[in-house]
Amino acid sequence: MTQEQSTDGGSTDDREPGEMSLEELREEIRSIDREIVELIAQRTYVADAIAQVKADEGLPTTDEQQEQQVMERAADNAARFDVDESRVKAVFRELIELNKEYQRENR
Numbered sequence: 065m066t067q068e069q070s071t072d073g074g075s076t077d078d079r080e081p082g083e084m085s086l087e088e089l090r091e092e093i094r095s096i097d098r099e100i101v102e103l104i105a106q107r108t109y110v111a112d113a114i115a116q117v118k119a120d121e122g123l124p125t126t127d128e129q130q131e132q133q134v135m136e137r138a139a140d141n142a143a144r145f146d147v148d149e150s151r152v153k154a155v156f157r158e159l160i161e162l163n164k165e166y167q168r169e170n171r
């Protein structure tokens with residue numbers, strides 16, 4: 065497996081999932097879930113910085129063209145990692161809405 069295809073969240077454990085116990089696999093999921101939330105928080109932080117720049121420059125917060133590009137990247141990355149494109153896009157739609165709601169509340 066190449067680095068690009070690695071799906072274990074950077075774990076140093078080289079065993080295949082089939083060689084791990086239920087408890088070990090659940091620990092792996094716990095660690096991945098924490099990283100997902102950390103990445104969502106980072107994404108929100110960066111989107112907020114973008115919204116601040118837009119406000120300073122008198123631009124609207126929502127940029128539908130950028131949102132379209134986010135959705136296209138989500139679909140491309142889903143295909144690359146062989147996960148369902150429409151479900152991954154639904155997750156990204158929710159992430160965009162999360163940021164927009166947060167930004168509406170903080171303006």
Ligand SMILES: C=C(O[C@@H]1C=C(C(=O)O)C=C[C@H]1O)C(=O)O
Pocket residue numbers: 111114125126127128130131134159160161163164
């Ligand atoms: C992130 C941006 O701004 C907004 C938030 C987006 C997001 O959460 O991905 C996408 C488009 C914009 O509505 C941007 O302009 O790049």
